[in-house]
Amino acid sequence: MRFTTGAIRVEPDRKHVVLPRLGRLRLHESARKLARRVEAGTARIMSATVRRDGGRWHVAFTVQIDRTDRRPAQPGSVVGVDVGIIHLAVLSTGELVPNPRHLHGAQRVLRRLGRGLSREAGPDRRAGARPSRRWHRARARLGRAHARVANLRRDGLHKLTTRLAREHGTIVVEDLNVSGMLANRRLARHIADAGFAELRRQLAYKAGWNGGRLIVADRWFPSSKTCSGCGTVRTKLALAERTYTCATCGLVLDRDLNAARNLAALAGEAVDARSGRESPNGRGADRETPLAGQVAVKRQPGTAPAGQTGTVPPQGRTTNHILTRAH
Ligand SMILES: [Zn+2]
Numbered sequence: 001m002r003f004t005t006g007a008i009r010v011e012p013d014r015k016h017v018v019l020p021r022l023g024r025l026r027l028h029e030s031a032r033k034l035a036r037r038v039e040a041g042t043a044r045i046m047s048a049t050v051r052r053d054g055g056r057w058h059v060a061f062t063v064q065i066d067r068t069d070r071r072p073a074q075p076g077s078v079v080g081v082d083v084g085i086i087h088l089a090v091l092s093t094g095e096l097v098p099n100p101r102h103l104h105g106a107q108r109v110l111r112r113l114g115r116g117l118s119r120e121a122g123p124d125r126r127a128g129a130r131p132s133r134r135w136h137r138a139r140a141r142l143g144r145a146h147a148r149v150a151n152l153r154r155d156g157l158h159k160l161t162t163r164l165a166r167e168h169g170t171i172v173v174e175d176l177n178v179s180g181m182l183a184n185r186r187l188a189r190h191i192a193d194a195g196f197a198e199l200r201r202q203l204a205y206k207a208g209w210n211g212g213r214l215i216v217a218d219r220w221f222p223s224s225k226t227c228s229g230c231g232t233v234r235t236k237l238a239l240a241e242r243t244y245t246c247a248t249c250g251l252v253l254d255r256d257l258n259a260a261r262n263l264a265a266l267a268g269e270a271v272d273a274r275s276g277r278e279s280p281n282g283r284g285a286d287r288e289t290p291l292a293g294q295v296a297v298k299r300q301p302g303t304a305p306a307g308q309t310g311t312v313p314p315q316g317r318t319t320n321h322i323l324t325r326a327h
Contacts, residue, residue, distance in 0.1 A: 004047040008061070010035045017059060019048055025059070034061065042066045054147020055140060072212045075169035080263030081203075082174070082223070082256045083196045088156050090256035092264035100156035106149045113142040153195050157202060165206035172263040173200055175219035217266055227251055228261035 009018050014035045018024050037043035044064045051058055080092035089097040120135035164171055200216070207214040217223060225234045227244070229251035237244070237255075244251070244258040251258075 001051070002047060002049045008045050008048045010038060010045075017048070019050070019059070022050070027059075028056075034063065037063075037065065054150075055144040056147070067209060070166075070210045072165070072169045072210050073167050075212070077168040078170040078172065078264050078267040079164060079168045080172045080260040080265070080267075081164065081199070082260040082263065083199055084256055087256070088153075088195075089160060089199070090254070090260050092257070092260040094257060097156075097160055100152045103149065103152045103156070106145065106152055110142070110145045110149055113138065113145050117142050150194065154198055157195060157199050161199060161202040161206050165203065165210040165212055169212045170215060170267045171203055171207055171212065172215045172217060172266050173203065174217050174221070174223055174259075174263065215267055217263055221262075221266065223259040223262045224255060226258075226262045228253065228258045228265065 003020050007018060007020065010016075010031050011018065011024070012035075014027075014030045014032045016024050016026050017031065034043065034045075038045065042065060046062045046064055049060045049062075051060075078092075082090045084090060086099075087096045088099045091097065117135070117138040120138045121129065121132040122135050123129065123131045200214075203214050222233055224244075225237045226232070227234070227246040227249060229246060230249040232246055232248040234246075242255050244253050244255050246252075253261075
């Protein structure tokens with residue numbers, strides 16, 4: 001349910017919101033960050049959307065925000081990011097970003113509940129059978145577990161993307177989740193793909209906010225098959241090979257780290273291809289300076305242009321809040 005007119009506001013106690021028709025609703029957690037911005041005049045609530053997901057009610061506000069210009073801590077720094085399953089991500093800096101705590105446990109629960117659901121008597125149209133009450137309960141449990149896995153992973157991704165966007169001037173990711181294809185188990189694959197799409201979405205707008213840029217590698221770029229040491233491209237790389245071994249230069253490196261380094265190396269080429277000239281200091285990323293003084297423009301989440309142009313995209317965002325029972 002979406003509200004675009006009428007009085008939408010956060011109560012002074014920051015624990016309640018008022019929506020048209022629904023009235024005063026209690027929030028599960030404080031909306032202090034949003035309230036602070038509204039009170040300071042740097043944010044204006046445009047609309048509110050109420051939906052039910054994973055057994056919880058949520059309200060999402062679309063907000064116009066005035067943001068101050070930011071610069072990454074290291075504007076000339078480039079980082080390649082390879083998203084995986086075993087790790088949340090592998091960075092070209094050599095850092096292995098672990099999955100959020102409890103994620104593996106939550107995934108195990110997910111598989112168990114999935115098996116449990118399949119044992120219950122579900123709907124059968126040919127037999128005209130309605131699903132049993134136990135089936136409904138099992139399905140609700142599975143839905144909540146799915147939401148929890150998605151939440152854990154999204155939270156981990158937010159922490160990662162915020163850190164990357166604040167630190168590095170240039171972030172390079174793949175166009176497709178190539179390393180995610182490693183795991184052919186359907187569940188793991190599905191979760192990694194969802195995480196990959198989310199990572200790119202977050203990096204696109206956060207790079208813009210922080211004055212950096214996001215480069216998306218061409219989908220045919222062989223990030224996994226290329227040697228990050230000498231550039232030799234292998235014709236074949238078995239899915240099970242976790243270590244990249246180069247017959248030409250003798251490089252032996254973790255497969256994902258090799259891919260991440262190849263992605264990072266793309267940054268220089270991307271700059272050269274676009275501008276056709278070298279920057280004075282020879283470091284292309286330094287020339288990607290953000291444009292000053294932007295005015296907030298409303299946009300839907302997920303449609304922000306990738307920060308490839310080096311300009312700051314229109315600023316707008318959605319904040320999500322969990323609702324408790326209405327009072
Ligand atoms: Zn090599």
